[in-house]
Amino acid sequence: MIVCVVGWTFAERARNRRALEEARHEAAMLRAELAALDRAIPDWQADVQPLRVADAAGARPKVTRETLTLSDLETELSELIAQLMAQQSNTADLVQQLVAKTSDHESPEQAERARQAAVQMLQASAHQNQQQLESVRQKAAALLVDLNIPIEIATMEASEALDKASLRAYWPFFEAKRERDTLQGVAERLRMRIIQEEVDRGAGLGHLEALAQEGQQQLQSARQKAKELLTTLNVPADVSTMDANKALDAATLRPYWPFFEAKRERELLQGLDERLKRRLIQEQIDAAAAAAKAGGQ
DSSP states (O other), X not given: OHHHHHHHHHHHHHHHHHHHHHHHHHHHHXXXXXXXXXXXXXXXXXXXXXXXXXXXXXXXXXXXXXXXXXXXXXXHHHHHHHHHHHHHHHHHHHHHHHHHHHHTTSOHHHHHHHHHHHHHHHHHHHHHHHHHHHHHHHHHHHHHHHTTOOHHHHTSOHHHHTTOGGGGGGHHHHHHHHHHHHHHHHHHHHHHHHXXXXXXXXXXXXXXXXXXXXXXXXXXXXXXXXXXXXXXXXXXHHHHTSOHHHHTTOGGGGGGHHHHHHHHHHHHHHHHHHHHHHHHHHHHHHHHHHHHHHHHO
């Protein structure tokens, strides 16, 4: 009987280790796919640009097996960007699979180590995405200034601007803007997912309260920074109330960009703080109900 139990225990541990290795292998494959897509997007953008110019001039090249129409290439490019966002999301979703595969038959210590490994995977993806985002932000900002794009045009949706032949002189900026907005969305989703993993650790109400307090401190710091920049840069009242994303696409407001970057960060942290507070209140209610139920028995 003892031999059977010991054999079953080792078999379960071996199965969980295999599941963990499989999940890690899947994560490595996803990162490789992300890198490949990231390299492919600039090539497709380079292919689209001359076709846009030809299309606007009414001189479309003859379509053969080796050539594609403008709409075909733009569709391919949009699909590549969508795939990039989906793959980043899949990396985040893989965390749940990793934790699920390793938690059912493991000790709390083993489950916690697995969760920490999963969070590290998310953080690595977030770091990679942030580097790509910063690079594209700088590229978009430089194009915005170099091309001297009027504010009413620069704040247009990228997809709308890229459909207007009259704006072809500004297309390089809008291509960078579209990629920037995509990576920004991925960055925010990964950031939320990392926080959610911390919240879901199941370490008790005290851990959640500590997370909420840390989030509040970060929010207060962001608020203070935005307030100081508002005063230091002497941002006009009618300008400071602009949407941060739109203001950061206005070359004429470049002197105020540091304030709007701080404002965007403040608004993101505000959203995170509100979600944590709602979760904390719910946990406190549940804890009080559980205590009342236990006291009544």
